Amino acid sequence: MLKRIFKIIGITIGVVVVIAIGIYVKAYLNTENRRNKIFEVSPQQLTIHADSAILEHGKRLVTTKGCNDCHGTDMGGKVFIDDPAIGLLIGTNLTKGKGGLPPDYNINDWVRALKHGLRRDGKPLLFMPSQEYTFLTEQDMGAIIAYCAQLPNVDREFPQHKLGPVGRILTDLDKFPLFPAEKIDHSRMLAKEIKPEVSIEFGKYLSVACEGCHKKTMKGGEAVAPGFPIVADISPTGNAARWTTDQFIQTLRTGITPENKHLKPQEMPWTMTKAYTDVELKALHLYLKSL
Ligand code: HEC
Numbered sequence: 001m002l003k004r005i006f007k008i009i010g011i012t013i014g015v016v017v018v019i020a021i022g023i024y025v026k027a028y029l030n031t032e033n034r035r036n037k038i039f040e041v042s043p044q045q046l047t048i049h050a051d052s053a054i055l056e057h058g059k060r061l062v063t064t065k066g067c068n069d070c071h072g073t074d075m076g077g078k079v080f081i082d083d084p085a086i087g088l089l090i091g092t093n094l095t096k097g098k099g100g101l102p103p104d105y106n107i108n109d110w111v112r113a114l115k116h117g118l119r120r121d122g123k124p125l126l127f128m129p130s131q132e133y134t135f136l137t138e139q140d141m142g143a144i145i146a147y148c149a150q151l152p153n154v155d156r157e158f159p160q161h162k163l164g165p166v167g168r169i170l171t172d173l174d175k176f177p178l179f180p181a182e183k184i185d186h187s188r189m190l191a192k193e194i195k196p197e198v199s200i201e202f203g204k205y206l207s208v209a210c211e212g213c214h215k216k217t218m219k220g221g222e223a224v225a226p227g228f229p230i231v232a233d234i235s236p237t238g239n240a241a242r243w244t245t246d247q248f249i250q251t252l253r254t255g256i257t258p259e260n261k262h263l264k265p266q267e268m269p270w271t272m273t274k275a276y277t278d279v280e281l282k283a284l285h286l287y288l289k290s291l
Pocket residue numbers: 061062065066067068069070071080089090091092094110113114118119120124125126127128129133144148
């Protein structure tokens with residue numbers, strides 16, 4: 001009797017192990033395949049101007065678009081995910097120092113990365129949120145490139161990225177945005193510029209930065225990764241719809257809601273929205289209310 005029970009347990013464990021290995025092997029092959037795919041694109045030609053007002057604008061955008069969160073406050077790169085299950089992901093050193101971009105990294109290369117999510121050889125950049133930056137205007141993308149191209153050198157070297165089993169499986173299930181290049185319409189041309197004013201149009205333009213978590217509908221929903229909270233509904237059906245514009249601004253500047261809930265910056269990036277101007281936050285609020 002005991003022998004039979006052990007046999008059944010043994011077979012069950014064996015089957016589970018075989019299935020787990022099967023799922024992993026499938027995810028491994030799928031992610032390696034996609035990682036090595038070459039996208040043929042011809043980056044849109046941008047002319048970069050760099051006067052002091054443009055550099056100042058670019059510097060602000062690097063904060064408000066979240067570049068600092070992954071590439072470091074000095075843009076010299078940083079490890080931003082280090083988890084044996086998910087992987088080791090590093091925001092590249094974007095200066096020309098040791099461990100940084102090659103000396104001949106040019107404007108086309110910047111556009112290929114920001115607008116297309118691709119590295120020089122045409123393979124997809126991992127986890128770099130170009131599916132959002134592809135909607136920047138020429139003016140904003142130009143200012144970001146102008147600012148980044150003149151950063152003082154930072155010498156900081158990193159190991160290679162590593163992909164963990166859970167990271168690969170979630171990517172295979174389309175639950176982890178490892179290859180943003182796949183989600184981009186590569187033939188779309190950038191809009192020239194947008195007027196920074198309290199308008200629904202400008203609010204919509206800014207809301208691209210919220211879509212990754214709150215979704216296009218702004219209704220949020222499932223957590224962005226295991227261990228993260230449910231993403232709040234910030235559309236007119238959500239709790240935040242009851243707030244005044246001042247309360248909305250206050251929340252996105254301090255991370256504390258009118259209900260006295262403290263938002264963690266690594267879950268809801270208010271350290272990024274803190275740097276938004278009044279006009280930007282008012283436009284965002286107007287857009288959210290219009291949905
Ligand atoms: C969510 C994290 C994240 C944010 C936010 C982010 N990046 Fe990245 N970025 C990465 C990662 C990770 C890589 C490296 C990808 C790789 O090597 O596969 C990368 C790569 C790049 C590269 C390509 C370097 C190369 O090897 O060709 C450029 C350029 C770049 N980022 C610029 C920016 C700029 C400018 C911003 C803000 C507008 C930004 N990134 C925001 C994560 C991020």
